[in-house]
Amino acid sequence: MIEMLIGYATSNAAAYIGGSILVVVAGWILKKIPFARFAKWAEEIGRAQGLAVTTFFNSKLPKLWNSVIEPVFIDTINAVLFAWIRGFIAGLKSDNKE
Numbered sequence: 001m002i003e004m005l006i007g008y009a010t011s012n013a014a015a016y017i018g019g020s021i022l023v024v025v026a027g028w029i030l031k032k033i034p035f036a037r038f039a040k041w042a043e044e045i046g047r048a049q050g051l052a053v054t055t056f057f058n059s060k061l062p063k064l065w066n067s068v069i070e071p072v073f074i075d076t077i078n079a080v081l082f083a084w085i086r087g088f089i090a091g092l093k094s095d096n097k098e
Contacts, residue, residue, distance in 0.1 A: 050070070053065045054066060
């Protein structure tokens with residue numbers, strides 16, 4: 001029984017230590033990545049999606065996309081997703097002294 005508890009405790013401790021090291025290494029790697037390149041890549045994907053929807057379909061979808069779906073879709077992403085991210089980051093930084 002005690003061997004089982006010790007094994008459980010040491011495996012959990014190793015997992016916590018390994019996870020902590022992984023988070024530190026991942027944070028260091030993420031600081032080295034040029035995020036402007038990712039932003040440009042995401043912009044190109046969005047442009048390709050918009051062009052695909054508006055030019056490659058021979059139906060009423062391009063008109064519907066440009067007049068109704070695209071503004072609502074973009075406003076929803078902007079309002080919900082980015083507001084949540086900004087609030088989440090502000091909450092993470094709330095313990096920092098300014």
